[in-house]
Amino acid sequence: MASVSNWFSQVSAVTTTAVRTIPQRRGSSLATIAGIAGVVAVFVAVLSIGEGFRKTLRAAGSPDNAMVLRAGSDSEMMSVMLGDSIEIIAQAPGVARGAVETQGPDAPFSSAELFVIVDQPKRTTGGAANVPLRGVSPGAFATRPELKMIAGRKFEFGKSEVIVGEGARKQFSGLELGTTQKWGVNEWTVVGIFSAGGALWESEIWTDARVLQPAFQRGNSFQTVIAKLESPAAFDTFNDALTTDPRLDVQVMRESDYFANQGRTLNGIIRGLGLVISVLMGIGAIFGALNTMYNAVASRTREIATLRALGFGAGAVVVSVLAEAVLLALVGGAIGAVGAWIFFDGFRTSTLNWDSFSQVTFAFDVTAPLMIQGAVLALALGLVGGLLPAIRAARLPVTAALREA
Amino acid sequence: MKYWPILWGNLKRRKARTFFTLLSIVVAFILFAYLAAVKVAFRAGVDVAGADRLFTTQKTAIILPLPKRYQEEIARVPGVAAVTHMSWFGGIYQNPNKGFQGVMQSPVDPEDYLAMYPELLLPAEQKAAWLADREAAIVGRKTADRYGWQVGDRIPVQASIYRKKDGSALWEFNLVGIYDGAEKGTDTTQFLFRYDYFDEARQYGRGIVGWYVVRIDDPSQAAEVGKRIDTLFENSSNETKTVTEKALAQSFADQIGDIGAIITWVLAAVFFTMLLVAGNTMAQSVRERTNELGVLKSLGFPDRGVLGLVLAESCLLAILGGGLGLVLGALATGAGDPTGGFLPIFYFPTNDVILGIVFVLLLGFVAGTLPAVSAMRLKIVDALRRG
Numbered sequence: 001m002a003s004v005s006n007w008f009s010q011v012s013a014v015t016t017t018a019v020r021t022i023p024q025r026r027g028s029s030l031a032t033i034a035g036i037a038g039v040v041a042v043f044v045a046v047l048s049i050g051e052g053f054r055k056t057l058r059a060a061g062s063p064d065n066a067m068v069l070r071a072g073s074d075s076e077m078m079s080v081m082l083g084d085s086i087e088i089i090a091q092a093p094g095v096a097r098g099a100v101e102t103q104g105p106d107a108p109f110s111s112a113e114l115f116v117i118v119d120q121p122k123r124t125t126g127g128a129a130n131v132p133l134r135g136v137s138p139g140a141f142a143t144r145p146e147l148k149m150i151a152g153r154k155f156e157f158g159k160s161e162v163i164v165g166e167g168a169r170k171q172f173s174g175l176e177l178g179t180t181q182k183w184g185v186n187e188w189t190v191v192g193i194f195s196a197g198g199a200l201w202e203s204e205i206w207t208d209a210r211v212l213q214p215a216f217q218r219g220n221s222f223q224t225v226i227a228k229l230e231s232p233a234a235f236d237t238f239n240d241a242l243t244t245d246p247r248l249d250v251q252v253m254r255e256s257d258y259f260a261n262q263g264r265t266l267n268g269i270i271r272g273l274g275l276v277i278s279v280l281m282g283i284g285a286i287f288g289a290l291n292t293m294y295n296a297v298a299s300r301t302r303e304i305a306t307l308r309a310l311g312f313g314a315g316a317v318v319v320s321v322l323a324e325a326v327l328l329a330l331v332g333g334a335i336g337a338v339g340a341w342i343f344f345d346g347f348r349t350s351t352l353n354w355d356s357f358s359q360v361t362f363a364f365d366v367t368a369p370l371m372i373q374g375a376v377l378a379l380a381l382g383l384v385g386g387l388l389p390a391i392r393a394a395r396l397p398v399t400a401a402l403r404e405a
Numbered sequence: 406m407k408y409w410p411i412l413w414g415n416l417k418r419r420k421a422r423t424f425f426t427l428l429s430i431v432v433a434f435i436l437f438a439y440l441a442a443v444k445v446a447f448r449a450g451v452d453v454a455g456a457d458r459l460f461t462t463q464k465t466a467i468i469l470p471l472p473k474r475y476q477e478e479i480a481r482v483p484g485v486a487a488v489t490h491m492s493w494f495g496g497i498y499q500n501p502n503k504g505f506q507g508v509m510q511s512p513v514d515p516e517d518y519l520a521m522y523p524e525l526l527l528p529a530e531q532k533a534a535w536l537a538d539r540e541a542a543i544v545g546r547k548t549a550d551r552y553g554w555q556v557g558d559r560i561p562v563q564a565s566i567y568r569k570k571d572g573s574a575l576w577e578f579n580l581v582g583i584y585d586g587a588e589k590g591t592d593t594t595q596f597l598f599r600y601d602y603f604d605e606a607r608q609y610g611r612g613i614v615g616w617y618v619v620r621i622d623d624p625s626q627a628a629e630v631g632k633r634i635d636t637l638f639e640n641s642s643n644e645t646k647t648v649t650e651k652a653l654a655q656s657f658a659d660q661i662g663d664i665g666a667i668i669t670w671v672l673a674a675v676f677f678t679m680l681l682v683a684g685n686t687m688a689q690s691v692r693e694r695t696n697e698l699g700v701l702k703s704l705g706f707p708d709r710g711v712l713g714l715v716l717a718e719s720c721l722l723a724i725l726g727g728g729l730g731l732v733l734g735a736l737a738t739g740a741g742d743p744t745g746g747f748l749p750i751f752y753f754p755t756n757d758v759i760l761g762i763v764f765v766l767l768l769g770f771v772a773g774t775l776p777a778v779s780a781m782r783l784k785i786v787d788a789l790r791r792g
Contacts, residue, residue: 008644009494028689031682038678042671049664078495078565117466119646127659130466137581183465185642216469217642249572265747266664272744273443273668277675284679285657287429291686336607351661354507354747357468359660388421 010312014320017303018296019327021125025296032292033332039285040374041276041334044366045344045375050270052365053351057263060200061256063230064145066094068225070240071251075262075356076115076224079253083220085248086112089227090139094238096228102157109228111140114209116216117358120172120185121252122350129350131172132358133162133183134201135209137170143228146199149324152177152192157208160215163192167202167361171350175205184215200259203350226255282381289385293325297393305401314394323391325386326379333378337371380383412718414591419690423722426686430726430768431733433578434680434761438734439743440672441757443579445590446664446748453590453750456624457486458521459631460655461617468493470613471643478637479617486622486669489517490600491617496562496576498552507749508548508560510596511615512603519675521618524587531556531582539602542578545593549583552745556580568608571734576606594749616767619647627741680764683726684772689718691776699788719773720766727765731758 022029039211048165066091072081100107119128138157141147156160164175180189188207196202209222228236239252290398297304303316325398345366353360416423445452449491461479463469470492479488494510516536519525527535527543535541544554554560558580565639568574580596586593617647633645638645658665691698698711706714735753740752 031685034677035682041673046668046671049667049694072563073565074497075565080534117465117468119466121658122662124662125659128658129656129660130468157770199561217467268747269744270664272742272747276439277672280432280439281675281679284429284432284436284675286681287425287432288682290425291422294419294425345630347661351662351664352657 007092007313007315014307014312014316015323016093017139017307018300018320018324021300021303022324022328024353028292029296029328032274032289032328032385033335034134034199035285035288036332036378037213037336037339039278039281039381040156040333040378041340041378042281042336043274044337044340044362044370046270046277047370048340048344048366049268051367051370052275052362053266053270053360054260055365056198056203056360056362059146059196062144062216062228063254063256064096064229065255066229066238067253067255067258068227068250069223069253071249073251075360076240079223080251080278081222081250083112083175083222086222086225088247089225089250091187091241092227092238092241094227094229094234094241096142096230098142098202100138100142105140109139109142111137111143112209112222112226113137113219113226114212114216114221115223115356118181118205120174120181122359123173125173126173127233129172130206130352130358131168131175131354132213133212134204134206135212136206137209139228140206140226143197143226144201146197147201149192149194150195152190155191158211159208160186160188160211161191162188162205162207163194163207164190165202165204165361165395166193166195166361167348167350168205170348171203171359171361176186177192180403184212184217186215187209197242198363200360203359212287224244224291250404251367260353263360265352273333278377282377285381286385287380288330289325289329290388291323291327293386293389294392296324297321297389300393301396301401305396305398308396308398309402318390318394321390322386325389326382329378329382329385330375333375336378337374340374341366341371353354362380407490408714408717411714412721415694415718418721421540422686422690424682425724426690427726429679429686430683430723431730433676433683434727434730434732434765435737436672436679437676437761437764438731438738438753438757440669440676441761442738442751442753443665443672443743443748444757445754446671446742446751447661447669448654450590450750451651451654451658452754453524453588454649454654455522455524455651456627456651457618459621459627459634459647460650461619461631461634461645461647463585463616464635466647466744467616469643470610470615471617471645473612473614475638475643475645476614476617479619479634482500482630482633484621484623484626484633486617487517487521487620488617489521490617491512491518491544492600492603492613493566494562494564494603496564498560498562501553507596507746508731509592509749510598512600513597514600515597518597519561521620525584526587527582527584528710534581535599538579538581539599540577541581542596542598543582543584544580544596546583546585547593547749548596549580554580554583556583556771560596567603567610569606570608572608588658589752590750592749594746618650641657667675673719680768684768687722687772691715691718691780695780695783695788698783699785700781703785703789708781711783715777715780716773719777720769723765723769723772727761727768731761731765734761 069079090110096109099105117130120131122129347364350361506715564574738753742748
C-alpha cells in the first residue's frame with residue numbers, strides 16, 4: 001500500500017514539474033496545441049454538416065406516418081400513382097381520421113402528393129437551383145402537424161397560390177410574400193410563409209396538387225400518398241391491406257425510414273471525405289505531437305536524469321511525459337471543439353440532395369456527442385504522440401544524460 | 406556532391422525528428438492531391454465542358470421532358486451543326502443501396518451520341534456491335550471496373566420510372582462495349598443504351614426525351630444560337646432554356662454550393678497549416694545548430710557556402726517528402742474517390758500536379774531561407790559564443 005502511494009506521489013511530483021516547465025517550451029507546445037485544435041475543429045465541423053443534414057431529414061419523418069409509392073420506386077421523384085388508387089389507399093384500415101379542411105369532420109388523414117422541381121435563383125450565387133414544389137391534398141396539414149404559418153395565410157385549394165417554407169425563402173430569391181412566379185403554364189402567387197420545426201418541408205414550396213397537375217401536364221396522376229396512421233403499430237395492418245390489394249401496385253414505407261434513406265448520397269460524400277480528411281490530419285497531428293514531445297524530453301534530459309538518480313521510478317517519468325502530451329492535446333481539443341461550435345453551429349446553407357434532385361436547406365449542427373468525439377480524438381492523438389517519447393525518457397541512461405549539456 | 410556527407414549527417418543527427426517531419430510533409434502532399442481531386446469533383450465537369458456544346462432543357466425545370474419532335478426543329482436552326490438527346494433513366498443495379506449510385510444511365514441514339522462526344526473512345530467493332538443489337542448497351546471504364554463487368558455480360562437493371570409494356574420493371578441489356586475517356590476529366594461512369602429499343606418497349610412516355618445536346622458551328626455564337634432555339638418554342642406548352650455545357654455544369658456546381666466550397670477551404674487550410682508546422686520544425690532544426698555553422702565558417706566556409714548548405718538541406722527534405730506525398734496522393738486519388746462512387750469525376754489534374762511541385766519547392770526554399778540567411782550573416786564569434 002505504501003509503495004502504491006509512494007508511486008502516486010512520485011508521479012504527481014514529476015508531472016507537476018513537467019507541466020510547470022511547459023512555458024519554457026512555449027513555441028513547440030503552442031504548435032502542438034494549435035495542430036490538435038485544428039484537427040478537432042475540422043473533424044467536428046465536417047461531421048456537423050452531415051449531422052445537420054440528417055437532422056433535417058429525420059425531422060421530416062414521423063414514425064406514425066406511412067408513405068405509399070409505386071412498387072420499385074425508391075424516391076418520390078420517380079414514383080407515379082394514378083388517381084383511382086388514391087381513394088383505395090385513403091380508405092385502407094389503419095388510417096387515422098378526423099376533421100379535414102374542405103373534406104368534412106370525418107375524413108381520412110391522407111394526402112396524395114405531386115413532387116416536382118422549379119428553377120429559382122439561389123441568393124448566394126444567383127444561379128438557377130432546383131427548388132422542390134410539392135402539390136398536396138387537404139389532408140396534408142393533418143399529416144404534418146408541425147407545419148405552422150409564420151406570415152400570410154395558407155393557400156386556398158383550387159387556386160394558383162403557394163406557401164413557401166422559411167428555409168426556401170431565405171436561400172432562394174423571388175419567394176417573398178406577395179411575389180408572383182411563372183412555373184409551368186401557371187402564374188403562382190406566394191400567399192404565406194411557413195415553418196416546420198426544422199424539417200425538410202421548410203426547404204419546399206407547397207400548393208394544391210389538383211392545381212399543379214394540369215400546370216405540369218400530369219393528368220390525374222400523383223407521385224405519393226402520405227397517410228397518418230392511428231398509431232405507429234397500425235403500420236403492419238395498413239401495409240398488408242395495400243400490398244395484398246390486387247388493384248394496387250405499391251410499396252409502403254414508414255415516412256421516417258423513407259427520409260432516413262433520402263440523404264444517402266450526400267451523407268456518403270460527407271462521410272467519405274470527412275474520413276479521409278480526419279485520418280490524414282490526424283496522422284499529421286500525431287507527427288507534430290511526436291516532434292514536440294521528443295523536444296520536450298530532449299530539453300528535460302538533465303532534469304529527468306537527476307530525478308532518476310534521486311530514485312524516481314521509470315514509470316513515474318513515463319506517466320509525466322504522457323500526462324504532458326495529453327494535457328496539451330486536451331487543451332487543443334477543447335479549443336478546436338469549442339471553435340467549431342462557435343463558428344459552424346447553426347450555419348445555414350442549402351445544397352443539392354442528389355437523391356431527390358432538389359435543394360435542401362439545413363443548418364450545421366455541432367452536437368454535444370460530436371464535441372465529445374472530438375475530445376476523444378484529441379486524447380488519442382495526445383496518447384499516441386506522447387507514448388514513444390515517454391518510453392525514450394524512461395530509457396535514458398542516467399549517467400550519460402547527466403553529462404549531457 | 407562533396408557536401409553530401411554533411412547534409413546527410415545533419416539530417417541524421419535527430420533521426421526521429423527528421424523522420425516525423427518527412428512523414429508530415431508526405432501526409433500534407435497526399436492531402437493536397439485529395440484537395441485537388443475534391444475541387445474537381447465539386448466543379449462537376451466545368452473544366453472539361455465542350456465549348457461548342459449547348460444543352461436545351463425544359464424551361465421550368467430540367468426534370469420535365471421535351472417532345473422528340475423538337476430534334477428536327479432544332480437541327481434546322483442556323484448555326485446548329487448537330488443535335489442529339491439524352492433522358493434520365495434512373496434505374497437500380499443490384500440493390501438500392503449499392504446500385505448505380507452516381508451512374509448516369511441514358512437511352513441515346515448511338516451514332517449521334519458518339520459523334521457528339523468524340524471524347525468517348527469506343528473501339529470500332531464494339532460500336533458496330535452496339536448498332537447491330539437493339540438491346541445492346543455500352544458503359545464507361547470506371548463503372549465497368551466498379552462492378553466487374555465484361556463485354557458479353559447481360560446486365561439486369563431495375564427501372565424506377567419506366568416499366569416495360571408487360572408491366573415488368575426489369576430491363577436487361579447486352580453489354581457490347583466499354584468506352585474510355587480521351588482526357589483525365591472525361592466521365593467514364595455512364596451507362597448508355599439504345600433509345601429506339603427503349604422508346605418502343607416502355608409502357609408510357611413514348612416520344613419524349615429528357616434534354617437535347619446541340620453542337621454549334623461557332624462557339625462565339627453560343628448565346629445567339631441558344632436564343633434562336635428558345636425563341637422557336639416560345640409560348641408552346643414546352644418552352645425551352647438553352648445554355649452552354651459549361652454553364653450547365655457551373656449551375657450544378659453552384660447548386661452543391663457552400664458544402665463544396667467549405668470542404669475545399671477546409672482542406673486548403675489544413676494543407677497550409679501542415680506546411681507551416683513542417684516548415685517551422687525544419688527552421689528550428691537549423692537554429693539549434695547555430696554554433697556548428699559558426700564552426701564551419703571559422704574553418705573557412707564562405708557565407709554563400711553556408712547558405713547553400715542550409716538551403717540544400719531543407720530542399721532535400723521537402724523534395725523527398727513532397728515528391729513521395731504527390732506520388733502517393735496520385736495513386737490514392739487514382740484508385741477511386743473515397744465515397745465509393747458518389748463522385749463520378751474524381752482525379753488529380755495535371756495542372757495541380759505542377760502546382761504541387763511548385764509548393765514542394767516553395768516549402769524547401771521558404772523553410773530554409775530565413776535560417777539560411779541568418780546563418781550566412783552570422784558573425785563567427787557570436788555563433789561560437791551561443792553554444
